Amino acid sequence: MKKVILWSALLLPLTGICQQQTVSDTESLSDLNLHAIMTFLSKDSVPERDVQGDFNILNAILNKDMGEGALKKEMDALDMVRDSIAFYHLVTTKPAAIYQKKLLLKKQFVEEHPDSYVSLYELEDNNGMYTADSYALAYEKLSDRLKKTYAAGRIRDRIKEWKKLTPTGIQAVNFTRKDQHGKTIQLSDYRGKLVLLDFWGSWCGACRQSHPHLKEVYERYKNKGLEIIAVANENVHSKGTPLKERKAAWLAAIKKDEVNWVHVLNDEGSGGVDIVNAYQISSYPTKILIDKDGKVLMRVSSLLNVEMDQMIKSILEKEAKK
Known part of the structure; x- marks a missing residue:
């Protein structure tokens, strides 16, 4: 069977959207697109020649092989039908690590090119790599020329929106649900632990693509x-789909992805507090980190976020040394 990677479903998800776009398996993981950048800047009448140079620089950086070649060889050695389990494991682990490197390179480009229209675009497009605070800081470091553009207004609007969403330091909203095993749990039961709330869905490719990374984090720090x-x-x-069917899809995804932590369903038919609404979740995946006293530390809407990884490591490894 011919292998075609659905890169956008597995690797290039837009926040809150699980898109599928079939591309050649020889194409790189760079999703940089000059037309998209020019569309973003269209109301500012920026000439393409003022963008092309920096576009070429970043595109060359992102097109360097960071493991895609080796990944393709591994995939070519597998039969998608006969080796379906191994194939699934491969495409849901290694591509994410490669993609994360690309995202970090984009973030680095923004830091090193504060007067580039490409940086302005990447700050907008790659916003999932930031928290509310670091996003605002990255914007402040941009040149005055960029800040005066119409396009920069979209970034300022996002900063305002993010600051309203579950601000750090507030008490996390408590909730009661039955977990995947039928045991009743409350968020408050986990006081004394560092809690990562992961908002996802079985339908969300971007969310499930983050599972292998979460499994690594969980194995490292669960003890x-x-x-x-x-x-x-x-x-x-699944609007209109019976609760029984939605619950079956949820449980099947947990089993298939082998994500063995606590799982609850937002709508389990019990009439409890709507957790999604309480935390103002509008995009998936969204992750919220809660400290041992039940207060919000950080919120990100992203497949992968290094800042959250670093905070988990800093808190738990520091406490382990006490």
Whole structure:
């Protein structure tokens, strides 16, 4: 069977959207697109010649092989039908690590080119690599020329929106649900632990692409005080579908992805507090880190976010040394 990678579903998800776009398996993981940048800048009448140079620089950086060649060889050695389990494991682990490197390179480019229109675009497009605070800081470091553009207004609007969403330092909203095993749990039961709330859904390719990374984090820190509580919203693409069927899809995804932490369903028919609404979740995946006293530390809407990884490591490894 011919292998075609659905890169956009596996590797290049837009926040809150799980798109599928079939491309050649020889194409790189760079999703930089000059037309998209020019469309973003269209109301500012920026000439393409003022963008092309920096576009070429970043595109060359992103097109360097960071493991794509080796990944393609591994995939070519597998039969998608006969080796379906191995193939699934491969495409849901290694590509994410490669993609994360690309995202970090984009973030680095923004830091090193504060007067580039490409940086302005990447700050908008690659916003999932930032928290609310670091996003605002990255914007402030841009040149005055860029800040005066119409396009920069979209970034300022996002900063304002993010600051309203579950601000750091507030008490996390408590909730009660039955977990995947039928045991009743409350968020407050986990006081004394560092809790990562992961908002996802079985329908969300971007969310499930983040599972291998979360599994690594969980294995590393579950015995040092970390707990993951995953809150699934199965209503997004299943309106009108009976609760029994939505619950079956949720449980099947947990089993297939082998994500063995605490899972609850946002709508389990119990009439409890709507967790998704309480935390103002509008994009998937969204992750919220809660400290041992039940207060919000950080919120990100992203497949992969290094800042959250670093905070988990800093808190738990520091406490382990006490």
